[in-house]
Amino acid sequence: MRAIAAVALNTFREAIRDRVLYLILAVALAVVGGSRFVAMLTVGSEVKIVKDLGLAAVSIFGLLIAVFVGVSLVSKEIERRTVFTLLAQPVARWQFIAGKYAGLLLVLAANVVLVGGAVLAAVALMGESPLALVPAIVLILVELSVVAAFSVLFSSFTNPILAAVGTVAVYVAGHLSWSFDLLRKRVATAAARTLCDVLHAVLPNLDRLDVKADAVHGVAIPAGTFAAAAAYGAFYAIAVVVLACIVFERREFA
Amino acid sequence: MSGALRAGLLLATAVLGTGLARARLVALDAPSSGSKDLLYLPNGKYLRAASLGQAPLAADLVYFWAIQFYSDYGRADRFRFTEHVFGSVIPELDPRFIDPYWLGALILTTEGGDLEGGLRLLDLGAEKNPREWVFPFLAGWECDHAKEYDRAAAYFDRAARIPDAPAALVRLVAGMRARGGNLREAIAKWEEVLTDPRGDDASHAIAERQVRTLTVRADLQDLEAAVLTFRERRGAPPRRLDELVHAGILTRLPLDPDGKPYRYDPRTGAVTSDASRVLGS
Numbered sequence: 001m002r003a004i005a006a007v008a009l010n011t012f013r014e015a016i017r018d019r020v021l022y023l024i025l026a027v028a029l030a031v032v033g034g035s036r037f038v039a040m041l042t043v044g045s046e047v048k049i050v051k052d053l054g055l056a057a058v059s060i061f062g063l064l065i066a067v068f069v070g071v072s073l074v075s076k077e078i079e080r081r082t083v084f085t086l087l088a089q090p091v092a093r094w095q096f097i098a099g100k101y102a103g104l105l106l107v108l109a110a111n112v113v114l115v116g117g118a119v120l121a122a123v124a125l126m127g128e129s130p131l132a133l134v135p136a137i138v139l140i141l142v143e144l145s146v147v148a149a150f151s152v153l154f155s156s157f158t159n160p161i162l163a164a165v166g167t168v169a170v171y172v173a174g175h176l177s178w179s180f181d182l183l184r185k186r187v188a189t190a191a192a193r194t195l196c197d198v199l200h201a202v203l204p205n206l207d208r209l210d211v212k213a214d215a216v217h218g219v220a221i222p223a224g225t226f227a228a229a230a231a232y233g234a235f236y237a238i239a240v241v242v243l244a245c246i247v248f249e250r251r252e253f254a
Numbered sequence: 255m256s257g258a259l260r261a262g263l264l265l266a267t268a269v270l271g272t273g274l275a276r277a278r279l280v281a282l283d284a285p286s287s288g289s290k291d292l293l294y295l296p297n298g299k300y301l302r303a304a305s306l307g308q309a310p311l312a313a314d315l316v317y318f319w320a321i322q323f324y325s326d327y328g329r330a331d332r333f334r335f336t337e338h339v340f341g342s343v344i345p346e347l348d349p350r351f352i353d354p355y356w357l358g359a360l361i362l363t364t365e366g367g368d369l370e371g372g373l374r375l376l377d378l379g380a381e382k383n384p385r386e387w388v389f390p391f392l393a394g395w396e397c398d399h400a401k402e403y404d405r406a407a408a409y410f411d412r413a414a415r416i417p418d419a420p421a422a423l424v425r426l427v428a429g430m431r432a433r434g435g436n437l438r439e440a441i442a443k444w445e446e447v448l449t450d451p452r453g454d455d456a457s458h459a460i461a462e463r464q465v466r467t468l469t470v471r472a473d474l475q476d477l478e479a480a481v482l483t484f485r486e487r488r489g490a491p492p493r494r495l496d497e498l499v500h501a502g503i504l505t506r507l508p509l510d511p512d513g514k515p516y517r518y519d520p521r522t523g524a525v526t527s528d529a530s531r532v533l534g535s
Contacts, residue, residue, distance in 0.1 A: 041318050044353025049314050056311040143307075175306040210307045217350040 003091045007099020012106040015069050024068070025111060028061035032118040036126075047126050051216045054119030055136055058112055059212070062144045063171060065111055066104070070151025071163035073100045078253065094245035101152045101241050105145055112141045135226050136215035142233035143209040147171055149240035150204075156248040174206035209233050295339065298346020305347065313348035320344070320354070324361055333366035341375045345382060355379030356392050363396050372396055380412075387419035394426060403434030421452045428464065437472035441465055466511045470527050473508040477516055477525040480504050491523040 015021055035053035039046035074097070077083040086096060116137040123130035150170045154163035180200035184193050209229050211221050295316075296304075305312040320339050324332060340358025344351060355375050363372035373393050380389035394409035407430035414423035428443030447453060447461035480498045485491045487501070495518045498504045509515055510527045517526045 038318075041321065042314070042353070043321055043357050048351065048353075052310045052314050056308050059307065172306060176303060179303070206307060212307070213310045213348060213350070216310055219350075 003089075003095045004099040004102060007086075007091065007096055008102035008106060011073065011100050011103020015103065015107045016110075018069065020068055021065060021107065021111075024061050024064050025114065028057045028111070028115045029118055031057040031061075032115060032122055035122065047123060047128050048216055050122055050126060051119070051133060052212075054115075054122060055133065055140070055212045055216065058115045058119060058137060059140045059143070061115065062108055062111055062140060063147060066108060066144050066148040066151055067164050067167050069107060070104050070148050071155050071160045071167060073104060073152060074155040074248070075158075075160050075163070083253070093249045097152065097156060097245045097248045098241060101149060101244070104148045104152065108144045108148055109141060112137060112144070116140075132218045132220070133215045135221045136212045139209045139211055139226070139229055139233070142230050142237075143206055145237045146174070146204050146206065146209075146233050146240070149237040149244070153240050153244035153247065156244045157251060170204065171206070174204040175210075177203040177205050178207050204236055205232070295335070295343060298343040301343065302347050309347045310351070313344050313351050313354075316344055316347065317351070317354050321357075333362065333368065336362055336366065337371055337375065341378050345378065349382040352379065352383065352386060352388065355389065359392065359396065363399070369396060369400050369402075385416060385418075387413040387416040387423070389413075390416070391419075391423065391426075394430070398430065398433075403430045404436070406430040407434060407436075407439075421447075421450055422457065424450070425457070425460070428461075432464075432468060437468050437475065441468045441472060444468065469511055473510065473516060474525050474527060476504070476508070477518075478523075481518075481523050481525065485523065491520055492518075493520050494518065495525070 032054050035050045035057075036046070038053060039049040042049050074083075077086065083096075087093065091099075116133075119137070120130040120133060123133065147167060147170070151163060151167040154166040158166070177200055180196045180203075184196035184200075187193055187196065209232070211226075211229070214221055301312055301316070302309045316339070323329070323339075324336070326332075336358055340354045340361075344354040355378065359372035359375040359379075362368040362375065366372075373396060376389045376393040376396070380386065380393075383389065390409045390413035394406045394413060397403070397406035397409060407427050410423055410426040410430055413419055414427060424443055424447050428440045428447065431437075431443055432440035444461045444464040448458055448465060450457075453461070477495065477498070480503045481491055483503050484498055484501055492498055492501075495507055495516065499507060507515065512528065514528060517528070518524075519526075
């Protein structure tokens with residue numbers, strides 16, 4: 001556990017020195033800050049626009065961090081050969097991967113707290129209670145934890161470009177996984193229907209973690225639904241990280 | 255030629271070329287044909303899928319664009335796709351986004367003169383947001399502007415029945431019933447306001463005055479109609495109002511809100527009331 005914490009802390013420190021992270025954070029905060037001006041373009045509820053833009057900023061810029069920071073986490077260590085120094089220490093390969101993932105999760109959590117906090121403050125300044133947005137922000141973090149797990153998985157066996165493409169593909173597929181349900185009703189053969197079921201079950205159902213629309217309109221998210229969605233995302237992320245550990249254990253370095 | 259000079263020349267050429275090409279593009283730009291932009295607006299269902307979890311933001315963006323589009327009064331055929339934008343694309347992306355329904359309805363009814371289209375948008379908003387009394391409320395005003403008072407009353411009545419709707423909505427129902435000529439229904443609604451414990455003193459005072467005024471108007475209307483019937487049957491107006499009861503046209507003679515009988519002039523057949531004079535009608 002100590003080894004994982006050490007790698008995680010190191011990963012976090014390294015990430016927060018990265019200029020790309022600051023650029024993403026600055027743009028995200030600018031979007032949240034500028035949302036009040038954008039809201040002036042609307043006719044009607046300005047607060048809704050501020051909430052929508054704010055939550056989208058938390059989600060989209062979090063995704064950028066998960067992809068751009070995550071995909072180079074392992075490959076950079078391999079490229080610089082620092083992985084050999086690290087693995088020569090009493091650190092198992094799986095601990096290295098788990099630590100990298102935990103470090104990335106810390107970065108994402110810091111981003112969500114910072115940008116999400118700015119959104120809550122912006123909404124509060126407009127005279128509305130921002131509390132209904134909190135479950136949506138928490139579930140955005142859960143969603144990002146799943147995406148980050150995939151970026152670490154891809155990073156553990158391929159180069160950053162392919163890893164980024166793979167992670168974005170999983171994100172897109174995850175948000176469209178509901179369509180397999182529709183497709184299932186239209187295909188004729190049992191084999192095709194089974195394939196639809198399998199793909200729907202295997203791909204991350206990221207739409208299940210999306211409660212932004214409810215939160216923006218002040219619709220209370222049932223505690224059971226929230227807990228089930230959070231548990232689904234957490235378990236899914238753990239499964240992907242375990243897979244990444246297995247892949248990395250079997251990897252041979254030249 | 256030095257390197258710096260060459261770079262400067264290249265930059266100047268590039269800037270000049272960009273400017274000329276841009277000017278040509280602007281010159282080639284055809285005047286807006288209105289609905290051309292809308293032909294390629296995807297269905298809301300597809301936009302929702304393509305938004306990858308950002309459907310509310312996509313709804314906001316389409317709404318922003320629609321505001322700009324419909325603010326351009328020079329566009330031809332600008333009402334052709336209004337229902338599609340405000341009643342299909344945006345609601346598919348965010349069905350609880352209230353403003354587009356009423357803005358679209360306002361554009362259709364006020365600018366496009368399409369009351370039915372506007373009401374369809376407001377009805378859709380009410381269907382997707384059954385707890386929002388604002389949709390039938392706005393639909394009621396649209397019908398009022400179109401002088402369709404019974405329809406307006408029905409919408410206000412629907413709005414008033416939604417939980418948390420302001421109690422004052424019943425007054426609008428009563429007002430529309432009166433405007434539509436249904437005086438007895440209007441009186442019944444004003445009596446509802448009068449006995450509503452949620453109402454304040456001002457509201458009760460308004461209701462009391464309306465009940466009094468409308469009762470006189472309704473009674474006078476009934477009595478004048480009865481006099482006319484009597485005249486048609488007998489060839490002459492009655493000498494006294496109680497002849498209307500003897501003739502079986504009325505079951506009883508009403509009294510005015512002060513408990514006094516209505517006054518009748520047998521020479522002209524006109525029925526009047528002291529109470530109505532007090533009320534200034």
